[in-house]
Structures are given as C-alpha cells and as structure tokens.
Amino acid sequence: MADEKIAVYFCxxxxxxxxxxxxxxxxxxxxEQPNVTVAREYxxxxxxxxxxxxxxxxxxxGVTRVVVAACSPTMHEPTFRKAAADGGLNPFLLQMxxxxxxxSWVTEDPVEATEKAKRILSxxxxxxxxxxxxxxxxxxxxxxxxxxxxxxxxxxxxxxxxDAGKKVFVVERDPSIGGHMAMFDKTFPTLDCSACIxxxxxxxxxxxxNITLMAYSEVTExxxxxxxxxxxxxxxxxxxxxxxCTGCAACTEACVVQKVKSEFDVGLGYRPxxxxxxxxxxxxxxxxxxxxxxxxxxxxxxxxxxxSACGPxxxxxxxxxxxxxxxxxxxxMATGFELFxxxxxxxxxxxxxxxxxxSLEFERLSNASGPTGGHIVMKNGEAPKSVAILHCVGSxxxxxxxxxxxxxxxxxxxxxxxxxxHLPETEVYELYIDMRAYGKGYEEFYKRLMxxxxxxxxxxxxxxxxxxxxxxxxGRLVVKAEDTLLGxxxxxxxxxxxxxxxxxxxxxxxxxxxxxxxxxxxxxxxxERHPKLExxxxxxxxxxxxxxxxxxxxxxxxxxxxxxxAAGALTFVNNPTVKVEPTISYIDPEKCSGCHICVGxxxxxxxxxxxxxxxxEVIEAACKGCGVCVAACGSNVPQQRGYxxxxxxxxxxxxxxx
Amino acid sequence: xxxxxxxxxxxxxxxxxSYNGADLAGTSxxxxxPNMVPIRTNCSGRVDPTHVLKALADGxxxxxxxxxxxxxxxxxxxxxxxxxxxxxxxxxxxxLGLEHGRVRLEWISAAEGDKFAKxxxxxxxQIRALGPLDWGKQFEAEEAKTA
Numbered sequence: 001m002a003d004e005k006i007a008v009y010f011c012x013x014x015x016x017x018x019x020x021x022x023x024x025x026x027x028x029x030x031x032e033q034p035n036v037t038v039a040r041e042y043x044x045x046x047x048x049x050x051x052x053x054x055x056x057x058x059x060x061x062g063v064t065r066v067v068v069a070a071c072s073p074t075m076h077e078p079t080f081r082k083a084a085a086d087g088g089l090n091p092f093l094l095q096m097x098x099x100x101x102x103x104s105w106v107t108e109d110p111v112e113a114t115e116k117a118k119r120i121l122s123x124x125x126x127x128x129x130x131x132x133x134x135x136x137x138x139x140x141x142x143x144x145x146x147x148x149x150x151x152x153x154x155x156x157x158x159x160x161x162x163d164a165g166k167k168v169f170v171v172e173r174d175p176s177i178g179g180h181m182a183m184f185d186k187t188f189p190t191l192d193c194s195a196c197i198x199x200x201x202x203x204x205x206x207x208x209x210n211i212t213l214m215a216y217s218e219v220t221e222x223x224x225x226x227x228x229x230x231x232x233x234x235x236x237x238x239x240x241x242x243x244x245c246t247g248c249a250a251c252t253e254a255c256v257v258q259k260v261k262s263e264f265d266v267g268l269g270y271r272p273x274x275x276x277x278x279x280x281x282x283x284x285x286x287x288x289x290x291x292x293x294x295x296x297x298x299x300x301x302x303x304x305x306x307x308s309a310c311g312p313x314x315x316x317x318x319x320x321x322x323x324x325x326x327x328x329x330x331x332x333m334a335t336g337f338e339l340f341x342x343x344x345x346x347x348x349x350x351x352x353x354x355x356x357x358x359s360l361e362f363e364r365l366s367n368a369s370g371p372t373g374g375h376i377v378m379k380n381g382e383a384p385k386s387v388a389i390l391h392c393v394g395s396x397x398x399x400x401x402x403x404x405x406x407x408x409x410x411x412x413x414x415x416x417x418x419x420x421x422h423l424p425e426t427e428v429y430e431l432y433i434d435m436r437a438y439g440k441g442y443e444e445f446y447k448r449l450m451x452x453x454x455x456x457x458x459x460x461x462x463x464x465x466x467x468x469x470x471x472x473x474x475g476r477l478v479v480k481a482e483d484t485l486l487g488x489x490x491x492x493x494x495x496x497x498x499x500x501x502x503x504x505x506x507x508x509x510x511x512x513x514x515x516x517x518x519x520x521x522x523x524x525x526x527x528e529r530h531p532k533l534e535x536x537x538x539x540x541x542x543x544x545x546x547x548x549x550x551x552x553x554x555x556x557x558x559x560x561x562x563x564x565x566a567a568g569a570l571t572f573v574n575n576p577t578v579k580v581e582p583t584i585s586y587i588d589p590e591k592c593s594g595c596h597i598c599v600g601x602x603x604x605x606x607x608x609x610x611x612x613x614x615x616x617e618v619i620e621a622a623c624k625g626c627g628v629c630v631a632a633c634g635s636n637v638p639q640q641r642g643y644x645x646x647x648x649x650x651x652x653x654x655x656x657x658x
Numbered sequence: 659x660x661x662x663x664x665x666x667x668x669x670x671x672x673x674x675x676s677y678n679g680a681d682l683a684g685t686s687x688x689x690x691x692p693n694m695v696p697i698r699t700n701c702s703g704r705v706d707p708t709h710v711l712k713a714l715a716d717g718x719x720x721x722x723x724x725x726x727x728x729x730x731x732x733x734x735x736x737x738x739x740x741x742x743x744x745x746x747x748x749x750x751x752x753x754l755g756l757e758h759g760r761v762r763l764e765w766i767s768a769a770e771g772d773k774f775a776k777x778x779x780x781x782x783x784q785i786r787a788l789g790p791l792d793w794g795k796q797f798e799a800e801e802a803k804t805a
Contacts (some may be wrong), residue, residue, distance in 0.1 A: 103692070107689065119695045517734075519675065522770065527768060527769055540732070603733045604733070626700055628733065631703060649709075656713070
C-alpha cells in the first residue's frame with residue numbers, strides 16, 4: 001500500500017475552477033503529499049488531451065491510483081473511469097475530488113476556496129491507497145418496457161418503442177387512454193383539431209401487436225433495478241367483461257342513472273353510471289362507476305337495464321380488482337399534470353360566479369363533441385357578448401405556483417381566436433402579465449390575433465365580481481384590473497370570464513415518485529437527472545420521464561421528450577446485459593456471529609440467514625449498495641465495496657489533515 | 659474563544675439527494691461558508707456512528723449528516739435507519755461530554771440547493787459559536803482528575 005503511485009490531475013475548467021482557486025499552489029502542494037508521484041494542472045481534463053494525460057501517465061510512470069480534481073463525479077466520473085480503464089488501470093482505482101460544484105462555485109473568497117480545494121483533494125489522496133480493483137456486475141436485461149400514463153407523451157413513447165420491436169406494457173389510470181389532449185378542441189398555433197391528430201395514435205396503440213394496454217389500472221408496487229424491475233399493477237374492476245364488450249354503447253343508453261357529471265367534460269356534461277368516456281375511447285369498452293351504479297352502490301336496481309341491453313352478456317357485477325405482476329427492463333413515466341384548482345384563487349369567483357369558467361371547461365365548450373355541441377354559451381344558454389380571458393391563474397404567483405406554466409399564453413390566444421371564429425361580434429379581452437410566445441410559429445400567432453380585433457390589456461386581474469357600480473355592469477361580471485401600459489385602473493363588464501389556469505403537478509406525484517424510487521423538484525414535478533443534459537431521465541437508472549409530469553410543456557415538447565425517453569429506455573433494453581455498480585456489501589462468514597441484526601434491516605431483503613452455517617449472507621443480485629447493514633453491524637462485519645470503513649476513515653483523516 | 663476560529667466540519671452526504679443538492683448549490687452559484695468538507699456515501703444509512711466519532715476525534719469541530727427526505731430514500735428506507743440511529747448517537751456523544759449541537763442531521767433533497775447552502779453556513783456559525791472542540795484536552799483533564 002505504501003508503494004502506491006498516485007497521480008493528481010487538477011482541472012482549471014477554464015476559469016470555472018482556476019478563476020477562484022489558486023491552482024498552481026494546490027498542485028505544488030499536492031505533489032508533496034504522501035504517495036503522490038505526479039501532480040498536474042490542465043485546462044480541461046475532460047477533453048481528449050486531458051484524458052490522454054491520465055492514460056500516458058499510467059503507462060509511462062506506472063501510476064497505480066488516480067485522483068481527478070474537477071467537477072462533480074455525477075458529471076464526469078464515467079468519463080475519467082473510462083480513461084483510466086483505457087490506460088490499463090481498474091476504473092475503481094480512480095477517485096474524483098469535486099472542487100467545482102462543492103468549492104470554486106460556492107466559495108466567495110479565493111484564499112478560502114484554495115484551502116478548501118486542498119482539503120477536498122487531501123481526502124481523496126488519503127483514500128486512494130485503500131481503494132480496491134472492482135469489476136462491474138453484469139446482469140441480464142429484460143427487454144420489455146412499461147409506460148405509465150397514456151396521454152400524448154405516454155402514447156408517443158409506447159408507439160416508438162413498440163415500432164422498434166419492443167414489447168410494451170401501457171398502464172393507464174383512466175378507463176381510456178388519451179389524457180388531456182383528447183379533451184382539447186384545437187391546438188395552438190396551427191389550429192389542428194386535437195382529436196383528429198391524436199385519435200389515430202390512440203387507435204394505433206390499441207391495435208399494436210407489441211403493446212399490452214392495461215387501462216383503468218394503477219401501479220401499486222415497484223421493486224428491482226434497471227433491467228429487472230418487478231411491477232405490481234392493480235386492474236380495477238370495470239364490472240364489464242372486456243373480452244365480451246363490443247363497445248356498442250347500448251348499455252349506456254339503457255342505464256337508468258343518466259345524470260352523473262362527466263369527467264371527460266369536466267363536469268359540464270353528463271354520463272350514465274355505465275359509460276364509455278368518449279366516442280373514440282381506447283379501449284372502446286364500457287365501465288361501470290361503482291359509486292353511481294344502483295346495483296353496486298345500493299345493492300338493487302329495479303331494471304338492471306344494462307344487463308338486458310347487452311347482447312353479448314358482458315355485464316359482470318361480481319367482477320373483482322385483479323393483481324397483475326409484470327417484469328420489465330425499463331420504465332417510462334408519463335403521468336401528466338392536473339389543472340390548477342381555480343377555487344383556491346377565491347377573488348376570481350370560480351365556483352361562486354356561474355360564468356367564470358376554467359380553461360379546460362372552455363376547451364370542452366368550444367369542442368364540437370362537447371356538452372354544447374361546440375356552441376360557446378353561458379350557463380343560461382345564450383352566447384356571451386364579451387369575454388375576458390385572465391392569464392396566469394395560479395402561475396407566476398408566489399401564493400400558489402412561482403413558475404410559468406408555459407402553455408397558458410398560447411392557449412389563451414387560441415381561445416380568443418376560437419371565440420372570434422364562433423362569435424365574430426363578441427368582444428374579447430386578454431389580461432396578461434407578459435405575453436410568452438416562445439415556440440415555433442407562436443409569435444406569428446400572437447401577431448395574427450392582434451389583427452383579429454382582440455383587446456390586449458397588460459395587467460393581472462385583481463378581482464372578478466358581480467357587484468354593479470354602473471348601469472352597464474348590471475347583471476354582468478366585472479373584471480377589475482390595472483392596465484399597466486395606460487397606468488389606470490379599469491373595470492371591464494363582461495358576460496363570461498375564462499381563467500387561464502396553470503398546470504399543477506398531479507396531487508399524488510410525490511407518492512408515485514416514491515413508489516418508483518425517484519424524487520420531485522421543489523415545485524412538485526418529477527425531478528429529472530440533469531436539468532440540461534438529462535431532462536428525460538430520473539436518478540433511478542432505467543426510469544425515464546416524458547411530458548408534463550416533469551414540467552409544464554406543450555404538445556410538441558411533450559412529444560419530443562417522449563421520443564427522448566423512449567430512446568433512453570432503448571439504450572438499456574436493447575442490450576442483453578447491463579453493468580451495475582459493484583459497490584455492494586459482502587459478509588465474511590468467518591467473522592459473522594449470526595446475530596441477525598443486518599438481516600431485518602436490509603431494505604431490499606438482500607441478506608439471508610444461512611441456518612446451516614449460522615451466518616448472514618448477501619444475495620449479490622439483490623443488494624443495491626446502500627450500506628445500511630455495514631453501519632448497523634456491531635462488529636463491522638458486513639463491508640461495502642468501494643465504501644469500506646477504512647476508505648471512509650482515510651477520507652476523514654485526509655479532510656482533516658490540514 | 660478567539661474570534662478568528664475557523665471550524666472544521668465533515669459533511670456526510672448521501673449520493674442521491676444531498677450530494678446532488680450540494681451540486682445544485684454549485685451550479686446555481688450559491689455562496690456558503692467553506693468550512694465543511696463533503697464525504698459522499700451511497701446512503702445516509704451508511705454513516706456509521708464510528709465515522710462521526712472518528713471525525714470528531716481527528717479534529718473536526720462538527721459533523722453534518724445529510725440524506726434524502728423521509729420517504730424519498732433511493733434505498734426505500736435507509737434514511738429511516740439513519741433517523742433511528744441518530745438520537746442514540748446523540749445520547750452517546752452527550753455521555754462522552756460533547757456539547758449539544760456539534761452533530762446535525764438534515765434532510766436535503768437534490769432540488770434543495772438553497773437549503774444545502776443555508777444549512778452549511780448556519781451550521782458553521784453554530785459551531786463557531788460553540789468554539790473549537792478539543793477532545794484530547796478534555797480527556798487529559800479527566801484523566802488528571804482521576805489519577
């Protein structure tokens with residue numbers, strides 16, 4: 001151990017590190033540290049010449065251990081490990097000292113930063129003699145993929161994978177796939193009919209030979225690891241035998257309970273207790289709402305007319321939820337968003353004032369398949385003579401959501417256009433803070449709307465009330481707002497107010513993320529692995545993100561991310577095996593006293609008690625390398641490769657050596 | 659206590675949450691005091707009480723352990739083990755004569771760069787207020803008394 005030859009490489013990272021840390025001084029200091037054979041500075045260690053330095057020194061100087069002081073290991077550890085391996089050194093004999101994210105970028109004073117860089121480096125120099133050569137563990141990969149959520153992002157990802165020849169399980173919570181996009185009327189800025197571009201993809205998914213669709217199902221448990229996930233799915237009882245149901249909808253017409261608020265029409269229309277959410281639903285199968293069905297909720301329905309109406313005899317009141325277990329190699333999360341709950345913003349009167357509606361309600365109202373047949377009308381059935389569209393409801397607001405929801409400006413412009421198209425005489429007011437028209441063709445669409453006679457008022461609405469202060473306000477809604485361009489307060493009497501609600505994370509996003517073993521950002525959306533370079537990956541290898549579950553995004557962005565997530569999943573499942581980190585635990589049977597403490601603590605049930613030998617044993621394939629058993633053992637018998645006690649001790653000594 | 663006392667602190671950061679939270683503080687260029695040297699472990703549940711004792715015995719004035727928020731553990735429940743172990747360790751340290759506040763456990767997610775930066779600065783100031791930990795001297799004094 002004493003004759004280890006350590007090479008130290010200190011990266012300037014341009015000025016990112018060298019702009020704060022006195023690199024010359026640190027390198028000079030490092031050269032004098034125990035076991036250090038060579039210490040070098042280089043402008044960009046991650047460049048090819050930088051990596052070549054490592055390879056050359058291993059070959060020519062007989063370097064046996066390497067430390068690269070540079071950025072976070074999360075960033076470039078794989079790069080440098082590969083360089084070491086190319087030079088003929090076991091990659092686990094290389095350590096990184098994070099002197100950028102943890103030092104130069106966060107320290108004000110250059111002298112202090114230089115000292116801290118030395119301490120961070122010293123910890124690794126002390127650790128390295130205790131590092132051992134390790135071999136990555138190769139495990140077989142299950143080539144199948146699961147997609148969770150089947151809105152446009154999930155559909156796109158599933159189709160891409162299925163077309164690439166992979167078997168895909170699509171798990172969707174609702175009775176039909178389609179998500180929010182199926183509810184929309186037109187799409188900005190091209191004004192394509194949303195259903196017209198979505199439904200071909202929905203039916204392609206439903207018919208695809210490589211796709212197993214599990215609609216009306218939820219994931220309840222996920223275990224395993226990349227290449228080998230085990231997933232438990234609960235298929236909720238539809239009380240309809242889907243093998244027999246032809247989707248003819250005769251039962252829905254026959255049902256005696258016809259006035260259940262339709263989820264698909266966001267409560268503006270009605271559906272029966274046995275229903276098909278919308279005509280293009282995939283799968284086109286009826287579902288009984290157990291809370292509304294008289295037979296299921298009250299135990300008796302005099303007619304049971306659905307049963308008599310159903311030719312194939314598909315109704316099955318005795319059906320139970322079903323547990324299904326899936327084995328997959330990768331998972332794509334595409335669980336989408338929810339609309340901001342506008343009742344929280346009480347000053348706009350949603351839920352209290354009849355003609356204050358949400359953006360999603362407007363989508364259904366202007367949609368030909370919606371509850372009014374596409375007629376934009378108020379609650380009394382008359383067309384509004386004036387409409388105000390209030391931007392940023394719940395978005396860009398420190399009281400609710402600080403972030404911009406990205407799509408509201410554009411869909412608000414689309415609404416204005418649709419109102420003008422349906423009702424040319426109606427006045428439309430857009431009350432905005434800033435107009436964010438950032439996408440392809442968006443600014444042009446904004447310009448077009450300005451020529452269509454829409455009134456743009458720059459200012460966030462303060463209040464919507466039904467209290468009239470002037471004759472023209474009688475019986476109408478009054479929007480109070482400051483027009484910040486004119487510098488005056490305005491009262492706008494209108495007939496209808498549309499709240500351009502922001503996009504919120506799903507209510508249960510946090511629990512779902514926990515089930516799958518990754519986290520959420522501060523704003524509640526799923527946390528990506530890297531905000532710039534890996535927006536479609538999670539911290540959990542083999543689990544990917546697509547669509548608005550990661551952050552609000554419009555359809556083209558959701559589709560693009562779905563493609564990225566599908567490609568990410570393919571990079572794993574296209575290989576027969578995957579290499580997993582060998583930093584797992586082992587137990588020396590000679591030292592184990594068989595006390596059982598570690599057995600019960602292992603989160604992955606990776607420690608078994610061998611009753612014959614009376615010792616605990618690690619099941620290598622199940623161990624994920626948390627190290628809980630190591631810390632728990634009173635005799636320090638379990639040890640974690642790559643994080644041995646002596647390695648951590650040496651790091652502590654090094655960090656405190658100066 | 660001298661006012662120019664610079665505390666030496668060891669921070670055990672779990673790889674999935676807190677280490678990334680520290681990285682985020684870096685990429686966001688948040689400034690915090692430079693007294694803590696981070697040591698990466700896969701899980702806060704890997705932090706053995708002996709690691710903390712070793713750090714304090716080797717000259718650290720304070721130790722921070724940071725892991726994922728409860729429920730967010732990459733290893734299902736490793737951080738619950740940390741949470742269970744921590745009060746016992748505090749008791750042990752108290753019995754060894756350590757002032758309360760030299761060791762701290764925090765949950766810092768990968769998204770909480772600001773919390774990481776604040777925690778390190780606050781903790782550093784807290785240790786600065788407690789003054790240097792001179793454990794060796796304390797033991798010598800104890801031994802002198804008993805001798």
